[in-house]
Amino acid sequence: MKFATAINCMDGRVQLPVINYIKKEYKKEFIDMITEPGPNKILSENKDSCIIESIQKRLDISINNHGSDLVAVVGHYDCAANTLGDEAQKKQIIIASKLVASWYSKIDVIGLWVDCNWTVEKIY
Secondary structure, three states: OOEEEEEEEOOHHHHHHHHHHHHHHHOOOEEEEEEEOOHHHHHHHOOOHHHHHHHHHHHHHHHHHHOOOEEEEEEEOOOOOOOOOHHHHHHHHHHHHHHHHHHOOOOEEEEEEEOOOOOEEEOO
16 A cells, blocks of 8 residues: 554654655655654553544544555654653553554554654664
8 A cells, every 4th residue: 555654753853754764664655644742652551541542543544544554653762742761662662553553453563763863763
């Protein structure tokens, strides 16, 4: 399919690196963005049902209407909404990615980390 979806931070610094990475590495033409401040934290803690339901509803639209077949859960260096260190955030990305994967059996889910140089690394 042409579409992928990124559950990404609202921080504008991470949008283009994530889009460019997914386009290059996964040969996708369009990347739907679902943005929240610190989504890896929100999803890994799995406490705020309103925000999680909103993320899932938007993801459903991307998958069901755009045919997105790849979902990336993203965390990044210097996140204002998630002040944990890099390694703790990477663990959150893995937990969050597994949660999202549990929602969709036929969709590939990956976890991405954006470092201090705005370089994207796949960690899940």
